[in-house]
Amino acid sequence: MNGIGVFVCHCGSNIAATVDVKKVVEMAKLEPGVVHAEEYQYMCSEAGQERIAKAIREKNLSGVVVCSCSPRMHETTFRKCAEKAGLNPYMVEIANLREQCSWVHKDINEGTEKAVILTRAAIAKVSLNTSLVAGESGVTKRALVIGGGIAGIQTALDIADAGYEVDIVEKTPSIGGKMAQLDKTFPTLDCSACILTPKMVDAAAHEKINIYSYSEVEKVSGFVGDFTVDIRKKARYVDMNKCTGCGACMEKCPSKKALSEFNSGLSNRPAIYTPFAQAIPNVPVIDPSQCLKLKNDKCGLCARVCQAGAIDYKQEDEIVTRKYGAIVVATGFEVIKLDNYDEYAYSQSKDVITSLELERIMNAAGPTKGHLERLSDGKAPKNIVFIQCVGSRCADNKGKSYCSKICCMYTAKHAILIRDKYPDVNVTVFYIDVRTPGKNFDEFYRRAVEEYGVNYVKGQVGKVTPEPNGKLTVHGVDLLDNKQLKVEADMVVLAAAIEPSPEVRSIATMLTASIDTNNFITEAHPKLRPVESPTAGVFLSGVCQGPKDIPETVSQAGAAAVKVIGLLAKDKLLTNPCTxxxxxxxxxxxxxxxxxxxxxxxxxxxxxxxxxxxxxxxxxxxxxxxxxxxxxxxxxxxxxxxxxxxxxxxxxxxxxxxxxxx
Amino acid sequence: MSTANSKTAAAKIAEISGTNPLKCMKCGKCSASCPAFEKMDIKPHQFVSYVVNEDIEALAKSESLWYCLSCFACVERCPRDVKPGKIVDAARQTVVRQKGGNYLSANEIPALIDDDVPQQLLVSAFRKFRR
The missing domain is CATH 3.30.70.3270 (Alpha-Beta Plaits)
Known part of the structure; x- marks a missing residue:
């Protein structure tokens, strides 16, 4: 038995302001087995680590206690330092004097007393430590991306470009996600489809990318480098290999009453359908809840018109089991349900719509072919009111506590597009705060006000009442003028909050990845490890981690890809010997x-x-x-x-x- | 004006109302919802600021206390759970308590009631009309 060394870190003033570090050193020296104790301003610095290494070498230490921050922060740092100096890395213990002591105490006497006790406990533990050797495990050189929106597509492309195989699992019949539904994108107003569909095509054509569309992750087992995943390929009732994508089946299908998911329920689609014309893969699926053949064995028209003989009513769900080294969650978001906000009359009037519905109305491929018109009577609106923060920034159990982040900008975009195309339409935006941090974002918002004459009014709307004449009365307030307002509107657009896709809960459970109270997946560190989950081998891309716009999502998707590539590039991973x-x-x-x-x-x-x-x-x-x-x-x-x-x-x-x- | 007294008074109002005025994000949904807005000298959203700024004296003198219908539209719709209506109610109670005297006598009630009167209004009336 050679003895234990104790190293007390000041962490600048983080620890030293609330803990008498000299006293901790003094008390540590009295503990059995301790042969060396010292304090230093920053133990994690190169000079601090050198002190530890020097003491290990010179005093031939058999155990090291570092009294510093949380082991989550620097345990690895000090273990590496010990290993370099010739000590088994698992002979290092951390006494957490920062998060669990100095940061939670105000009184230096109390803080010191607790610090001494925590140090004593770590010394007692390290004297019973045994040398452990990390094992090795292999890495399956293939990544799984869950979700085929812009986040998933970009992550997959970046991983594939580095030469690794990637599978995308997408629950809907086509990749593309929410971005495919958008008309234009801020702040440059380029057409969303024009910049997204090439990426969709790239992903589909990439020899390293394999797309499981209309599929869901069913089961995940294993661990970093060696995950085994069951993927449920839902029955499409159309043979992917035979279908030529001619579209004759969709044209002839007599059951056309289902609501189009892609058009936010604003138009109908047949029972056999692709979500949109540029869908990838361009192979339709049959919705069994709508198909007359599958429901009561009548019809069968699609099979008769299909020249390729691709229709297969007997197709069943198929489970594919594959191995992956890394998994990226890119499950995206949904717009919240507006049941809790009936004061805005969303359920009472067809002319009160969400912003995503407006995207479809403005889109040339949408339900109104891009003409701005009221859904109730098809008339052109003269006055449009936008209401911001519907269900965002709430503390009342009805809405979400967070800012949805994208609404200020897309509302400015909608306002500009409407004023540009229909200069005689009055646009009023009721806002609480206009939040535009981002490159060229505030300039964009100012253009809406200064160049396009959009009327921004500070004050949340109280209620919207549908009138017998078909108009809507918006009961608002102008807080800067201290006046109550009643605005007559033909159309009201609600900036409804966004929330993580509902599937994320079950996916997080399968991956043992933690989620927060809002169902966003927790990152390993909010600042320094934003694209990693605390579960090794699980990475985050896009809105599943927190609200994001497209530029941010694409950056994060690339960052997640880099982390995956870094993992897949290794041949062996060290395993945790603490089993x-x-x-x-x-x-x-x-x-x-x-x-x-x-x-x-x-x-x-x-x-x-x-x-x-x-x-x-x-x-x-x-x-x-x-x-x-x-x-x-x-x-x-x-x-x-x-x-x-x-x-x-x-x-x-x-x-x-x-x-x-x- | 923030003095030791006004600090206590502000704390008292926060306590009686059971709300935390610091949660207010100044969205103004209360003022947008208020049917008595036009008659009020201090508007519903300002009430919250007056408590935050501990200007209780001005609040106590405000006519708004007696124009508030206690319809609680602001309480129902406040996204921040600040419930301005409850602050108005608390301010009113503070004034009533200071002045002393009786609340509305129970004998006067039956004549005032018809089938459309909401229960909440009766409870508020007891607090409000003390003469």
């Missing part, structure tokens, strides 16, 4: 541990056990260290205390508790 292990002599094979293991890492074997000369065959627990994530659930569940987590053994934990209670 569970059963004491075979004492295990009675009761299955309690396997029942609680969330990773399916525990199985049972009948083993010949030599217990002090008595040989007997026992059923004992065996841990697959490649699957074990070291969560420790089994160690608590085991009734005989046989399961132990390496690096966090029961003895070590008890020693820590004893040291704290001393």
């Amino acid at each position: 569970a292990k059963a004491d075979e002599l004492l295990c009675n094979g009761c299955s309690a541990c396997a029942n609680v293991c969330p990773y399916g890492a525990i199985s049972y074997e009948d083993k010949l056990i030599n217990d002090h000369g008595i040989k007997k065959t026992h059923r004992v627990a065996v841990v697959n260290s490649a699957l074990c994530q070291g969560c420790g659930a089994c160690t608590v569940a085991c009734p005989s205390g046989v399961m132990d987590l390496q690096g966090f053994s029961n003895r070590q934990i008890i020693a820590e508790v004893d040291a704290i209670c001393r």
Whole structure:
């Protein structure tokens, strides 16, 4: 036994302002086994690390305690430092004096007392540490991207361009996502389809990209570098290999009452359909809830008109199982339901619409062929009112707590486009704040006001009342004028909040990726690791991580791709050696541990056990260290205390508790 | 004017109303919704600012206290859960308590009621008309 070194970091004033670091050093020196203790301003700096390395070499330390920030921040840093100096990296323990001490205390005496205790606990633990060696696991050189919107497409293209295979799983019949539904894009007003469809074509044509459209992820198992994923290819009832995309089936289909998802429910589509003309793949699907043949075995017209013989009413869902090294979540968003905002009369009037519905109305391929008209009577509107922040920035359990971020800009875009094409239409925007941080964004908004004469009024609207004459009365307020306003409108457009796609919950559960209270997937670090999930091998792209516009989504998609490429470029990954292990002599094979293991890492074997000369065959627990994530659930569940987590053994934990209670 | 007294009074109003005026994002949906807006000297959204700025004296003198119908449209629609109507109600109660005297006598009620009177109005009336 050579002795333990204790290194107390000031973290500038982060720790030193609330903890007497000199006192911590003094007290640490009194602990059994401690042969060296010192403090320094920034232990994580090169000079700080050199101090640790020097002490390891000169005093031949057998264990190191660094009293600093959270192990999430710098445990790896100090482990690497120890390894370089010749010490097993798992002989390093962190006493968290920042997040768990100095940042949560104000009084220096109390802070110091707690710091001394935390240090004592870490010393007690490290004296029982054993050298651990990380194992290795292989990397499957293929990535899965869940979601085929602009985020997923861009991530897939970037990964594929680096030479790796990528599969895109898209739940709808075509890739393209929400961006395909948009008319123009801010702040340059280029046509959304014109910049998106080439990317869709690139993705489809790329030899490294494989698209599973109309498919969903069903099951995920495994771990970073070696995920196994079941993909459900939903029955299309059309043979992808035979279909030529001629469209005759869609034309002839007599069931045309279904609402078009692509047109936000503003037009109808046949039972056999592609979502839009530029769909990729250009192979229709049959909606079984609408098809007369599938519902009651009548019709069959599509099969008769199909020259290629591609219609197959007997097709069934198919499960494909594939292996991946990395998974990117790019599940995107939906517009919230407006049931909680009936004061805006969305359910009462056809002329109160969401902004996404307006996108379809403005689009040449939309339900009105791009003519701005009221959905109730087809008349051209003269007065249009936009209401911002509907369901965003709420603290009332009805809406979302966050700013949806894209609405200020798309509303300015809509206002400009309308005023440009229909100069005699009056446009009023009721806003709370206009938020336009972004390159050329504020200039764009100012153009709406200064060049296009859009009337921006500060104040949220109270209610919208449909009048008997078909008009809408908007009850608003001008806060800067301190006047209540009643504006007569022909059309009201609601900037409804966006929320993560509903599937994200089940996908996050399958991936053991954490999500926040708003169902956005949590990033590993909000600033420094924004495209990684805390679950190794799972990456984030687009709105699933937080509200984003297209430029931001594309940047983030590229960033996620780089992380994936960095992972797939490796041949071997180091595995965490802090895994569970059963004491075979004492295990009675009761299955309690396997029942609680969330990773399916525990199985049972009948083993010949030599217990002090008595040989007997026992059923004992065996841990697959490649699957074990070291969560420790089994160690608590085991009734005989046989399961132990390496690096966090029961003895070590008890020693820590004893040291704290001393 | 913020003084020790006005600070206490502002805290009192926050306490009686059970709302946190600091949550207000100044969207003005309360003022857009208020049917008595025109008659008010201090508008519903301003009420919240007056409490934040601890200018309770001006609030107590305001005619708005007696024009508020207690329809609670602002309470229902406030996206920030600030509930300006409850602040008005709290300010009114503070004034009433200071002045002393009785609330509306129970004997006077039956004559005022018809089938259309909302229950909420009766409760508010007890607080409001104390003469």
